[in-house]
Amino acid sequence: MKFSSPYEGIKKHPWTLPGNDIIMFGHSLFSHPPADHTLRPEQADRVETSVEGVVYGVLGKVQPLLNLRLRPARFIAQVEQLVPGFRQLSDGQLRQEVLALEQKLHQNGLKPSLVARSFALIRETSWRVLGQRHYPCQLHCGLALLHNTVAEMQTGEGKTLTATLAAATVALAGMPVHVVSVNDYLTTRDAEEMGPLYRALGLEVGHVVQGMTENERKKSYLCPITYVTNKELVFDYLRDRLTLGEQIGPLQTLAENLYRKTSRNRSLLLRGLHFALVDEADSILIDEARTPLIISGNDDCGEERHHLQRALRLAQALMAPQDYTIDHTRRHIRLSKQGKATIKNQAKNFGPLWQGLVWREGIITQALASLHLYHKDEHYLLREGKIEIIDAFTGRVMPDRSWEQGLHQLIEVKEGCALSQRRTTLAQISFQRFFRRYLHLSGMTGTASEVRRELWTVYGLPTLRIPPHRPVQRITCPTEILPTISQKWDAVIKRVQEEQSKGRPVLIGTRSVAASEQLKRKMEQAGLPHQLLNARHDATEAQLVASAGKKGNITIATNMAGRGTDIKLESGVKDLGGLHVILTERHEAMRIDRQLAGRCGRQGDPGSFEEIVSWEDALFQETPAADWINRLRPALSSCAGLWLLRWAQRSLENFHARMRTELFRQDQKHNELLSFSGRQE
């Protein structure tokens, strides 16, 4: 006798890996789906089987071989051979060459010889239009970008210019290109700076930033090359999905066109996800990967204020550690048995909503989190009576974002703001899932080697390190670890005074808005003229950054000044030793520190970088081993201190990496589970 096993659970598929095709040379457009609003080609969401997972793992180990396959030296030689010939042509003849190449690329796809030709033409055009010529290492990088790779270029090596090679070549081949960057400032700047080059090649450029109308967006997306801010891109994608509703397949859409007068296609923005070139790839693909991007509508059934107030009051009455424990590293609060009993007792007469166990404990946990884990000026700002979230990685304000599950409202009650309406989600996607849908994905960044593994397992992107064009002239001073925070500030001020008296501009990086303001007060006490760049002052960002390179200028910045901003040095500053960067606290990931250090010593300029940190910094205090560190501190040598610093940072990096991987897998699993809902976002 046999029973088919009863009561089966749901099968779990733990391993997931992406399946990006690598653009092969000779990839013809006939094998590439056309870009239009009906077809909107993109890669289907898929969960890799365990066998695929194993194969990917093995392939990941041999990634470094990729560079061999590219044969960069031969390729660069090929390009340089072609350039002299183009140099003699007149502008009109050059334009003819571009047209001829465009046709060939359409016919034959990205063949190596055509790509070399295209790079040579772009290089020459760039020289004529922008006065800039691509270095060999930029050609190398451009080649890597065509092969679905994350290219790691030293900071200040001219990524913006490099992007033109790949973007223009792919666009000439007829594929829409999205160049994705981290913020509106960079998007606009890059689009404007590179626009003349593209137009000289006969390619229209569009850009999409916050605040544009639908028509403007649509027009920009219709261009062969679109510069777009990451969040705008994803929200536009989600908006398209909402427009389409359940009618996702192209066949359904076509059929619908037959009986509906106005086609939905008209209001669609994107033409599918073809080729994305992600600038600052580690920031977008890794750091922000966890952030869900949500389009929400207002919810009419909000929680009532007095419930939230009660929850906060109850939470305030609870005592750590007997009622609850806080895990700072994991930002995690756990109620103890006693705590749960207390809540139950207290909430007896609070009405029916409080009788549900899950709701009751959920709201109290959130209230505790709002009290103990979310701090003003570190995690959020209070502006015009509203709570605005500060992004932990970019340091920028996220005006439209709100925390979930009542947390936002609880914080509003805590700060005495007007209660915002609880919002309901209409559509949601994470960067991870979104970028995995691109048919071709590639990226550039200054700091990728730490996340090499993650880029491979999640996006199937190998990482390639491009050797720098000019040796970096940055001097790294020895790190100082001071016992207390106030000693740290004193040391910082002393150093600033020293450097400033020499006339060098100084950039000081802080981890939080609160810290930057604390430093600002200290500076004022010391009578040092300075400017402050943090989430509160984001409007004047460009202006501040522009003046940061002036002689004797002091700039305090949260890590929002870290990425992409090119601080131009005033003439004469170079001779003084360039920009001096002081890091006052290590961040969650070493990459962010490296980005900040990368603000000086750009493109062969001189510069120096130093770290002045303290044992009281959150990085040490939030590790599980904080007690030990405090106890051992007097006995530690500076060498051991440095080692501990790196260890604390690395363990935090690993923790975040694990969290991301797990979230990614959970997300995939969850989406599979939800396949019955008939919607993907």
Place this chain on the structure above:
Amino acid sequence: MSQQLFSRSWYRVAPLKPRLRSHVQIHRHTYRGEDWYILQDHFTGRHHRFSPEAYQIIGLMNGQLRLDAIWEAACARLGEDMPTQDEVIGLVAQLHHFDLLHTETKPDFVDIERRQSRNRQSRLRQSLRSPMSIVLPLFDPEKMLVRVMPLIRPLLGWFGLTLWLAVVLCGLVLAGIHWQDLTNNLSDRILSLENLALIGLIFPFVKVVHEFGHAFMIKRFGGEVHEMGIMLLVLFPIPYVDASTSLSFRNKYQRMLVGAAGIMVELFLAALAMLVWVQIEPGPVRAIAYNLMLIGGVSTLLFNGNPLIRFDAYYVLTDFLEIPNLGSRSSKYFGYLLQKYLLHHRGVESPATTPGEASWLLAYALASSVYRIFLTIRIILFIAGKFFFLGLVLAFWTAVSMVLFPLSRAFHFLFKDRVMQQKRSRVMTVVVLPLILLVLGLALVPFPLSTLTQGVVWAPDEATIHARANGFVEQILVANGSQVTPNTKILQCQDPELQLRIELLTAELGEYKARYQQSRTQDLSQAAILQEEVSRIQTELTRAQERAKDLIIRAELGGQLVLPEANSLQGQYLHRGVPLGYILTPEHLLIRVLVPQKDIDRVREQTLKTTVRLAERPERELDARIIRQIPAATHHLPSLTLSLEGGGPFALDPNHRDEARVFDRLFQFDLRLVEPLADKINQRVYVRFHHPAEPLIYRWARGLRRIVMRRFDI
């Protein structure tokens, strides 16, 4: 916060209006006093069990209500136990996964295809994972059963039960009476070649009847049977029926009866066979009856009747205890206990939900895992012994799937699970560190190693006193146990016949000498003959006298005299050559030791030191050294003291009852004590050969290799 009420994905499912498909039927069952709802899928034959809380939600799925309305209604009704949104999503996803749900959304063909292929894959994986039980469905017996049922139905009632009881009781009584005949020389009778062939012929028949027993019992209670086929159990084909419908029976005794029907049918057959066996003369029919009894009675009770493996009795037991999925839940419960008490994981939930369940689960987990390990090893050895290459592959695969997979899953859990990652230090100290220490200890720490065997105190041949002539013991001249010098008289024997003969011969000699003297003058030729005769008698006489001299037994060596039977010796008749006792010279005494073949290498090559303990004085350990080793193996025991019957370690070969012959190949060593031994001859000696210390893991590896080599005759 492990659970949150609201889900981020709720917006995706909230507007759905789900409805159960029409081929799904819901039954309410009671397990251990609690209500459960069984969803029977008539389409696939699957059953799914849901809690009443889940039913609150499922029950509202009518295709009219939106899922958020359903959730709100359920929350209002359930109060304290309200489900979280994620739980609801999980439930709906589960229903969808098993194709039980219908929503108004358009069918997603990609999804349907994916689910189907996943189903196929998981089935394939299942059979790959357990190559010892491969299921091959053959046909749908439903129509046939319906047609035959009218004939069978009368038997499946009180009448049938009475008949069954009568016949089985009869059979039992008869078996009791004829127990001796039935069990005489059992193994020879069963394992003879012809009989095995016979069993092979009868077995399928019995098992098919067995399976039909299940099938008809299901029909009796209104169920349907849609699958019948063959299961390859340890490569042996056994028929099966799919009895899943019985899961939907509300009455647990009905479910139990379905499970027990097979065994009942077989017992009935066995009892019938018993009746036949008693009645008729030896012959083929009687042999068939005998084997029927064997299969229907013994094998059924051993296999199908064992609740520790997933056969009939297991299902009967789970139904009786009202603990469905006893097996898997018991192992989950075991894991729960480990997590809770070993790893201090507070968030984990017990799979035991009703009172009393926990102890059952624990008991079953322990018993079944021990039994499973035992069974696995037996199966592996059996298979690998029978079909060498294929067997090795299968055995390897079984070992991987039963040992490696669970281990790797356990480690995956310990290191990849989120909660476990938070408890990293606990995991390290409680699991990993002890494991590392254990492995290191086993692999690196040398443990004293020795071979222990038994021997006897052995006197060399020259120390043995033998009777040198036949005769009655007349007198013991020296006290037993006293010191003697060489040539001391020990025993005086008397042989009246010899005495007489000497007298006779003396007289005869006199006679012949006289006659010789007489005839020397008369007849020379006569004299010559007599001369001959005289010398013959003379010789005889001399011999007799010598023998008479031998009646006095003297010590050949100096030493302590030991006459084991000194008291009964007086007046006893001794045959020539019989050993009487020993003269113990401490330096002459030996210890004769036997070493089994498996240990011989180490004893020969790596013995550092040898110590012995005498059975009479076990508290003292004495040093000894090897003085002689015999290179050839022997099957003979020097003394019966060493046989199993004599309290020793070596089993005697029963085929050679007349001599002390053993099965094992043994090697003989002679030891001599460093300090002289003055002890009883033939007493047991425990001998320890000391070897260089060695970590345990090598020792175990060697033991395993030996077992494998012995099993597979390499």
